[in-house]
Structure formats: C-alpha cells, structure tokens
Amino acid sequence: MTQLSAMILAIEDETPILRFLRAYFEGRGFSLLEATTGAQGLSMAASHNPAVILLDLGLPDMDGLTVLARLREWTQTPIIILSARGQETDKIAGLNAGADDYLVKPFSVGELEARIRVALRHAARQGAGEEEAVFTSGDLRVDFAAHKVMVGDREAHLTPIEFKLLAVMARHAGKVITQAQLLREVWGRSATEQGHYVRVYVHQLRHKIEREPARPVHVKTETGVGYRLE
Amino acid sequence: MTQLSAMILAIEDETPILRFLRAYFEGRGFSLLEATTGAQGLSMAASHNPAVILLDLGLPDMDGLTVLARLREWTQTPIIILSARGQETDKIAGLNAGADDYLVKPFSVGELEARIRVALRHAARQGAGEEEAVFTSGDLRVDFAAHKVMVGDREAHLTPIEFKLLAVMARHAGKVITQAQLLREVWGRSATEQGHYVRVYVHQLRHKIEREPARPVHVKTETGVGYRLE
DNA sequence: GTGTGTGTTAACAAAATCCTTACACCGTCC
DNA sequence: GGACGGTGTAAGGATTTTGTTAACACACAC
Numbered sequence: 001m002t003q004l005s006a007m008i009l010a011i012e013d014e015t016p017i018l019r020f021l022r023a024y025f026e027g028r029g030f031s032l033l034e035a036t037t038g039a040q041g042l043s044m045a046a047s048h049n050p051a052v053i054l055l056d057l058g059l060p061d062m063d064g065l066t067v068l069a070r071l072r073e074w075t076q077t078p079i080i081i082l083s084a085r086g087q088e089t090d091k092i093a094g095l096n097a098g099a100d101d102y103l104v105k106p107f108s109v110g111e112l113e114a115r116i117r118v119a120l121r122h123a124a125r126q127g128a129g130e131e132e133a134v135f136t137s138g139d140l141r142v143d144f145a146a147h148k149v150m151v152g153d154r155e156a157h158l159t160p161i162e163f164k165l166l167a168v169m170a171r172h173a174g175k176v177i178t179q180a181q182l183l184r185e186v187w188g189r190s191a192t193e194q195g196h197y198v199r200v201y202v203h204q205l206r207h208k209i210e211r212e213p214a215r216p217v218h219v220k221t222e223t224g225v226g227y228r229l230e
Numbered sequence: 231m232t233q234l235s236a237m238i239l240a241i242e243d244e245t246p247i248l249r250f251l252r253a254y255f256e257g258r259g260f261s262l263l264e265a266t267t268g269a270q271g272l273s274m275a276a277s278h279n280p281a282v283i284l285l286d287l288g289l290p291d292m293d294g295l296t297v298l299a300r301l302r303e304w305t306q307t308p309i310i311i312l313s314a315r316g317q318e319t320d321k322i323a324g325l326n327a328g329a330d331d332y333l334v335k336p337f338s339v340g341e342l343e344a345r346i347r348v349a350l351r352h353a354a355r356q357g358a359g360e361e362e363a364v365f366t367s368g369d370l371r372v373d374f375a376a377h378k379v380m381v382g383d384r385e386a387h388l389t390p391i392e393f394k395l396l397a398v399m400a401r402h403a404g405k406v407i408t409q410a411q412l413l414r415e416v417w418g419r420s421a422t423e424q425g426h427y428v429r430v431y432v433h434q435l436r437h438k439i440e441r442e443p444a445r446p447v448h449v450k451t452e453t454g455v456g457y458r459l460e
Numbered sequence: 461g462t463g464t465g466t467g468t469t470a471a472c473a474a475a476a477t478c479c480t481t482a483c484a485c486c487g488t489c490c
Numbered sequence: 491g492g493a494c495g496g497t498g499t500a501a502g503g504a505t506t507t508t509g510t511t512a513a514c515a516c517a518c519a520c
Contacts, residue, residue, distance in 0.1 A: 076355065088338040095344035100352075101331070108318040114325035122330075122352055125306065147406040147452050159477055160454035196497095197479080203498060214498085223487085223496070389466060427468080429508060436509095444509090453476055453507065 006120055009033045009050035011041030011067065012082065013060050017105075021054070024109045030116075038062030042070055050077060052119050054112075057083040057094070065097050072098040078119035082107065135170040137230060140209060140218055142170055149209060156208045161186060165201055166209070169219065169229035178226040202227060236350055239263040239280035241271030241297065242312065243290055247335075251284075254339045260346075268292030272300055276363040276375030280307065282349050284342075287313040287324070295327050302328040303397055304363055304374030308349035312337065365400040367460060370439060370448055372400055379439065386438045391416060395431050396439070399449065399459035408456035432457060 006029065010021055013036045025032050033048055035041035038059045045053060053071065057064030064083070071079060078100045083090065086104035094102045100122075101115050135142040141150040147163060149156045158166065168185045169177060179198045183191050191197070202221075206213040220228045238255060242248055243266045255262050263278055265271035268289045275283060283301065287294030298309060308330045313320065316334035324332050330352075331345050365372040371380040377393060379386045388396065398415045399407060409428045417427060432451075436443040450458045 088340050091338075091341050092344040095341075095348050100348060108321075110318050111321050111325075114322040118325050118330060126356060145405045146458065147455055161478075163455075194479090196481095199497060200479085200499090203500090206498095221497075391467075424468090426470090426508095430468085430510090433509060433511095451508070 005029060005031055006051040006116075007031050007033060007048065008052050008054060008116065009035065009041065009045055009048065010054045010056075011035045011038065011045075011059065012054065012056040013037065013058070014056070017056075017082075020109070024113075028113070036060075038064070038067040041067060045071060045075065045077070051123065052116050053077055053079045055079055055081050055099070057081060057085065057090075065093065068094070068097050068099060078123060080112070080115060080119065082112075135173070137173065137218065139211075142166060151209050151211075158205070158208060161201055162205050162208065165198075165205055166229075169227065173229050176222050176226050176228045181226070198227075235259060235261055236281040236346075237261050237263060237278065238282050238284060238346065239265065239271065239274055239278065240284040240286075241265045241268065241289065242284065242286040243267065243288070244286070247286075247312075250339070254343075258343070266290075268294070268297040271297060272375055275301055275305065275307070276373075279363070281353060282346050283307055283309045285309055285311050285329070287311060287315065287320075295323065298324070298327050298329060300375075303394075304401075308353055310342070310345060310349065312342075365403065367403070367448065369441075372396060374400075381439050381441075388435070388438060391431055392435050392438065395428075395435055396459075399457065403459050406452050406456045406458045411456070428457075 008021075008025060008030050010018060010032060012018055012021075012034070015036075018034050018036075022032050022034075033044055033050060035044045038061050041053075041055070041059075044050075055064060055067060055071075059067065064081070068079060068081075071077070079098065080101040080103065081094045081099045082103050082105060083094070084105045091102045091104075100119055103112060103115070133144040135144070139152045143149075144167065149158055149163070149166070164186045165182065168182060179195050180192065182198050183194065186201075187194070187197060202219060203213075206216050206219055209218060210216045218230055220230060222228055236259065238251075238260050240248060240251055240262060242251075242264070245266075248264050248266075252262050252264075263274055263280060265274045268291050271283075271285070271289075274280075285294060285298060289297065294311070294313070298311075301307070301309060309328065310331040310333065311324045311329045312333050312335060313324070314335045321332045321334075330349055333342060333345070363373065363375045365374070369382045373379070374397060379388055379393070379396065394416045395412065398412060409425050412428050413424065416431075417424070432449060433443075436446050436449055439448060440446045448460055450460055452458060
C-alpha cells in the first residue's frame with residue numbers, strides 16, 4: 001500500500017555504492033535519501049523520518065555502532081547494516097546493538113531489496129493497530145474499520161453514502177460543514193449543483209441514528225450555513 | 231523477560247544439525263523443539279506455539295516454501311530459513327514468501343542466535359497481537375493449521391479457495407474487507423478485475439458454513455463496501 | 461477413459477441503494 | 491397575513507450491486 005514511495009535513508013560514504021543504490025531503487029517505488037557522514041545521517045534520520053535506514057559501518061567521522069546506538073535512543077525505524085566486515089563477531093555485535101539485519105559487502109542488491117521489504121512488513125504490522133478508528137458521542141458509536149454504527153446497543157445499518165456523510169461530519173465533529181463541502185466530499189467534485197441531495201440524505205441518516213429524527217441530537221442544522229455533528 | 235525460555239521450533243531433517251542446535255541452545259535460555267518433516271512441523275507449530283521457527287527448505291516430504299506458505303496462512307511467528315541453497319534468487323523467493331530471515335548453511339550458530347534475538351525483539355515489540363491457530367465464533371470453528379472447519383460438530387469440507395477466503399476474513403474478523411482486497415489476497419495481485427469470483431465463492435462458502443445460507447450469520451455483506459466475518 | 465471434484469465464466473434474478481420529484485413545513489421580512 | 495428562501499419529508503422508478511444457477515474446462519485418481 002504505502003510502500004509505493006517508501007523512503008530509504010542510506011548513510012554511506014562510498015559514492016559508487018550510493019550511485020548504485022540510487023540507480024536501482026529509483027523507479028521501483030522507493031525514494032532514496034543520502035547521507036555521507038554519521039552526523040549528517042543522524043540529523044537526516046530525525047528530520048525526514050525514513051521508513052528504513054541503511055547504515056554503513058565504515059563512516060569517516062564516527063564509529064558505525066555509535067551511530068546505531070544514537071539512533072536507537074529515539075527511534076525504532078528498521079536499520080540494516082551494510083558492512084565490509086563479515087566476521088561472525090562483527091555481525092553479532094551489530095545485531096545485538098539494535099540492527100535489524102546485516103549484509104556483508106559486496107551484497108546483492110536484489111537481496112537487499114527483499115530484506116528491506118521484510119523490514120517494511122514488520123513496520124507496517126506494528127503500525128496497524130494504532131489507529132482507533134472509532135468515533136463516539138453520547139449513544140452514538142461509529143466504527144470505521146468495521147463499517148458499523150451503533151445507536152445505544154442497537155445496530156444502525158447505513159448505506160455507503162449515508163456512512164460517508166456521517167464519516168465526513170465525524171471528521172469535523174463539532175464544527176459546521178457547509179452543504180457544498182459535504183457535496184464535494186461525499187458525491188465528488190462534479191456534483192456542486194445538487195444541493196438537495198444533502199437534505200435528502202441527512203434526513204435518512206437522522207432516521208437511522210436519532211431517537212427522535214424530528215428533534216435531532218447528533219446531526220444539528222445551522223440554518224443558512226450547513227450541518228454540525230455534536 | 232520471557233526470553234528466559236523462548237521456545238524454538240526447528241523443522242529440519244538432518245539429525246547432525248539438530249544435535250548441534252540442541253547442544254548450543256540448551257542451557258542458554260532456549261528450549262528446542264524438533265520436527266523432521268514438514269507435516270510434523272506444521273502440527274507442532276500449531277500445538278506448541280513456538281516463539282521462533284527455524285525452517286530447513288530441504289525437507290523430505292514437502293517443499294519448504296509450501297510449508298512456509300501454510301504457516302503464514304495463520305501465524306506471524308518469526309520464521310528463519312536455514313538452507314543449503316545460497317543463490318540470490320533462492321533468498322529473495324524465501325524472504326518474499328514471508329520468511330523473516332535467511333541463513334545459508336553452513337551458518338555460524340552465534341550469528342543464528344543473534345538473528346533469533348532480533349526476531350524475538352520484533353515479536354516482543356508487537357506484543358499485544360495475540361495469535362490463535364484456531365478461530366471460533368458461535369458454532370463456527372476454523373483450525374488454520376489443520377485446514378479444518380467445523381460447523382457445530384459437523385465438519386465442513388472446504389476447497390482450497392473457499393478456505394483461503396474464509397481465512398482472510400477470519401484474520402480481519404469484525405472488520406469489513408473489500409472485494410478488491412479479497413481478490414488480491416486469495417487470487418493474487420493479478421486478478422483485480424474479476425469481482426464476481428468473490429460473489430460466487432462467498433455463495434458457496436455460505437452454503438457450507440451457514441445454517442441458513444440465505445440469511446447469513448457469519449459472513450455478512452456490506453453492500454457497496456465488502457464483506458465482514460462476525 | 462471415465463468419473464469426481466474444483467475452478468472459471470456467463471447469464472439472469474433479486475435486493476439494495478441511489479436519484480429524482482413533489483410537496484409540506486418553518487421561520488423571516490414585507 | 492402572505493410571499494419567500496431555506497429546510498424537512500415521503501415515495502417510486504432507475505440504477506447499481508449482489509445472489510444464484512448452470513454450463514463448461516481442467517486436473518487428478520482410479
């Protein structure tokens with residue numbers, strides 16, 4: 001999904017390798033940031049928040065493991081070490097210091113891509129459960145992931161348009177939304193004339209989520225302006 | 231923390247390697263389970279719920295990547311491939327098929343331990359996402375590992391596609407899944423047009439797992455949006 | 461080869477949703 | 491009070507989406 005332009009930060013001082021990485025990853029749905037020193041790498045990691053970090057251990061200004069430790073102080077972004085040193089002890093040290101993977105130069109760039117994808121998979125899985133995606137207000141409960149609306153303990157079945165309408169209002173809960181805005185967001189850019197659509201659907205929506213549709217508690221109307229979800 | 235006796239499942243047919251692993255990991259805070267065939271590995275993974283799985287690709291009874299795919303149908307336990315084949319294409323295939331790491335034999339056992347620790351770190355960070363090899367809801371029971379579906383106390387025989395369809399929904403139980411998403415996950419990335427596949431199979435599936443297929447309790451449809459497994 | 465089970469495809473039926481129209485209501489301003 | 495702009499209500503046909511069925515293709519086991 002969002003992998004379409006995953007940002008990779010390469011902290012690497014050898015320009016041939018950088019050029020090589022750039023040639024490979026551009027046009028493959030990745031964008032590549034380059035840092036040639038440890039200090040620059042640290043600051044770019046902080047400012048650009050990349051999805052993955054490729055870290056060369058042989059940097060000119062700092063020890064690679066120090067850079068790693070500094071990064072791990074504040075971020076859990078996947079870090080893949082690229083190193084010329086392939087000794088078992090080097091690998092173990094790197095992995096134990098907080099790296100997620102360790103490739104020995106010269107490495108196959110195809111394998112690197114596969115391992116980056118593994119790292120992105122991990123990151124995606126983590127981030128998954130973070131968004132609550134539930135809106136609550138009084139006896140009204142909207143679960144966006146499940147596409148479910150509860151009124152008290154009774155489920156209200158909404159059609160896609162009704163649901164969208166409610167979702168847009170929920171996103172701006174408490175604020176007034178003009179009919180034009182609702183039209184644009186629910187029916188699309190093209191429909192700017194059909195102002196009455198909104199009235200009709202607000203009516204249906206109220207019938208489904210208000211106890212007394214004639215005296216609405218949730219979807220309030222601001223005459224001359226628009227609607228507001230409390 | 232729980233690493234004090236992290237359980238490792240080794241699916242590996244070469245007894246010298248098993249002996250070697252056992253010698254190394256015993257007394258280091260790991261306990262080692264051994265399976266010498268793919269089938270045995272699958273069933274032990276389901277019954278013992280190990281923290282990490284080491285998978286040899288050269289098993290006597292099944293293709294290694296098939297074992298991997300079967301595991302990935304229901305579990306996200308870290309899987310580290312151990313293989314004699316070190317070609318780039320082999321590695322890429324394994325990693326893309328859902329493995330978390332790939333070591334080429336002969337490997338250094340110290341490096342393996344470090345990589346296992348990386349895997350455990352990932353799992354620990356995820357934490358909450360408890361995994362079940364069995365999905366239950368009302369009179370419906372889906373055993374992912376055994377590929378079995380029970381309705382009440384009668385077994386429902388599902389075809390591979392029907393099972394996959396159900397498995398995908400079960401993995402997102404309670405949430406709506408779009409037809410496009412189901413198509414992608416069941417039929418593969420290529421089939422994005424054939425929306426009717428889903429309808430036909432949902433129909434067949436309901437006939438097999440619903441008491442009243444015309445009035446489904448489990449597989450609900452959200453018109454205009456997708457389906458949801460309750 | 462025959463037969464069984466599965467996957468794929470197309471055609472049609474059924475249901476749900478959407479759009480449209482017509483009209484009632486409720487304030488405000490003249 | 492009556493006209494007017496904005497809003498609420500109701501209902502039915504058009505359209506889209508989904509359900510259902512059946513025919514065919516293909517593979518595998520016997």
